[in-house]
Amino acid sequence: MNSATHKPPRRRPPPLAGQAGDSRSHKPVRQWFGIPNSQSHNLRTQLLQLLKKNAFRKGAVTLSSGKASSFYIDGRCITLTAKGAYLAANLILDLLKNQKLEAIGGPTLGADPIVGAIAAISYLQRRPFKTFIIRKIPKAHGARRQIEGPHLKPGSRLILVDDVATSGESFLESIDILRKEGFEVDTAICIVDRMEGAKEALARKNCQLISLFTPEDFGIKS
Secondary structure (H helix, E strand, C coil): CCCCCCCCCCCCCCCCCCCCCCCCCCCCCCCECCECHHHCCHHHHHHHHHHHHHCEEEEEEECCCCCEEEEEECCHHHHCCHHHHHHHHHHHHHHCCCCCCCEEEEECCCCHHHHHHHHHHHHHCCCCCEEEEECCCCCCCCCCCCEECCCCCCCCEEEEEEEEECCCHHHHHHHHHHHHCCCEEEEEEEEEECCCCHHHHHHCCCCEEEEEECHHHHCCCC
16 A cells, blocks of 8 residues: 555554543542532433433423424433532543543533533542533634634644533534534533434444433433
8 A cells, every 4th residue: 555645554443431442431530529429320320310310301392403303301400410420420520530631621611511610620639620511602702713722732632511411413514613623522411412413423424422411311202
């Protein structure tokens, strides 16, 4: 093969904690700040209970994508509460333990409360992360920035987060914006993946989508 035309294999993102291929998946979950290790396994259960009680409802609804659905999940009903933000941030940070990255952020409005909680909790865990928010359009005045937050090292690896993923449009737009600025983006994390194409759409952009929950966790059959 002509070495001038040979392309090196695309580097796959490292497995997150608990994923297949992660040698740490069998180990006990580490202790979160303020919560004994014996109780840490309850965080996911607590978050799911909150979602079911305050964010999930069945019934005909039109989603922001324009698609009709038989159920709706309003993630901000949870991420804008103290307990919900705390639980979501801890679970996401646990997925990212031992990962090398520069910052965690995502598209406004869904990511806003999540990244705020992540910044605070990561500081308490003594592994502080920078966070950022991506505007829908660049700011019309001042620095005219579209990526809000502290300075991020050019070429560094960034992780995307959001509350609910459906088609993945918000994630896809965020990936394009960040990569245009020279950042590496290979992983996105959401609280709930509605399993309606987001995972496949991100895969076509060479970005894996990891979710804490899917419709099956709410008794919805795909």
